[in-house]
Structures are given as C-alpha cells and as structure tokens.
Amino acid sequence: MLEFETFKTVVASTPLVSIDLVVRNQASEVLLGLRNNRPAQGYWFVPGGRIRKDERMADAFHRLVSGELGVEATLEQARFLGVYQHFYDDNFSGRDFSTHYVVLGYELTLDIVPGQLPDDQHCDYHWFTVEQLLSSEQVHQHTKDYFLND
Template sequence: MGITLAAAAVVRDDTERFLLVLRAEQPEAGRWSVPGGKVLPGETFEAAAAREVLEETGVTVRIERELGTLDRADGRGGIYAIHDFAAVYVSGEVVAADDAADARWFTAAELVTLPLTRDLIGALIRYGVYP
C-alpha cells in the first residue's frame, strides 16, 4: 500500500511510430503500454524512464521532456505515481525483456486496434503526442 514512484517513456522513432510493450505482469497483464517502471532510490525520474525502456525493450532513448504525471491503482490498494516523458529512439534492436512479454513499434493508426492499458490513448492525446 502507499504510493510507489514510477516513470515511463512515450518513445517515438524517426517515422513517428510508438514503442510499446505487452505487459506480462499485473496490473493490466496482456495489454500494451509504454515502457516504464519503478524509480530506484537516488534515481531521477528521467533516468528511471530511460533505464526502464532499455530493460524492457533493449532500446536506448534520449529523454526530451516531461509530459505529465498520472496516478494509477497498483491492484493491491496502493497507487503508482507515474511520471511520463517524451523520448526519441537512439539505438538498439527491439527485444522484449524484463517484465515485458513482447515489445514492438506501432503506427498511430495501429494503436487503436490494440488491447491497450486503461486510458493510454487519452493520456497520449492530453499530452499532445497522439496522433
């Protein structure tokens, strides 16, 4: 219970595709989302977002700017305070790892056909990064 600090990155490549991961664990296992996870002690939110992208997808990114913060239930009575960042692809081949069952690039049009985590499209619209 309580609040867990987390960071995530909305990663785009030079063709404007989005990098998403298929969640392997709860909450929302089996749904596509942006890569992210818990902030480690002493770590900045930006560093945590970049680390989580690398751990979950094998891709190195450059964090560009903070998009906003969302609160999400963790499924155990607590809250994740997720700091979201815009990031751009730098290098690496996409390979799902860590707690991601899959990781892939998707166009904006493809996003609406996927089983996404709750309000992902809404958040991307509010942040001004979709479509």
C-alpha cells in the same frame, strides 16, 4: 530490492512513483510492449518502471531506458509529458489489494528493433500508429491517455 512481503506492504499502503517511456521512431510510431506481469498484464503498454528509494530521477531514467530498451539515453534527451496517475485493481502479487502509481511521462525518439528488446517485462513489442493504439482494446487505457491530446 525489497523483500517480497515488505514490497507487498509498501504497494498496499502507498503510491509508487514511476517513469513511463513514450518511445517514438522517426515515423512517429509508438513502441508498445505486451505486459508479462501485473498490473496491466496482457495489455500493450509503454515501457517504464518505478523510481527506487534514494535514486535520482536521472539515474532512474537511465536505468529504465537501459533495462527496458537495451539502449543508452539520458533524461536530457527526453521531453517531459507531464504527471499522470495510474490506478489498478490488482498488484504485482495478485488481486488482494490495488496499486496506485504517480507517473512521470517522458517521450523519446529512438529507432529500435522490437525483436532485440529485453523480455523481462514484455513478451512482445510492436510499433503502433497513434490511431492504431487508440482504437485497440488490447492497448491499456493508461497508455492511451498519453495520446488523447496528441
């Protein structure tokens, strides 16, 4: 982990590369978490996170699935959805500069019990139908973007 001020400089100066996890259950519902932190704080969002320097994508994927969902899965089990860009007016530390992510979207099918998931990044989890998430004002647009061509 970078020191706080160093990470602020990085976020203020460069795009971050991340992985988003579009998790569906057997009923094709989508798992979303209510974001605890900036950016996208207070919105329903897919799990995910940034790739660390010198971390292989497969290792980052495994770390994120384990840390965000509390289960084990490999990159080979997922379907690549594409590359997305996320722009936010705020950042993890406040509103004094923006955040830019280059996001690799991956889809997994997992039957997870929402009440048993880690709460570091999300304070609540819920299964949504695609129709529900697309019509909700509480679901962030960047999450909706994964389903616009569904």
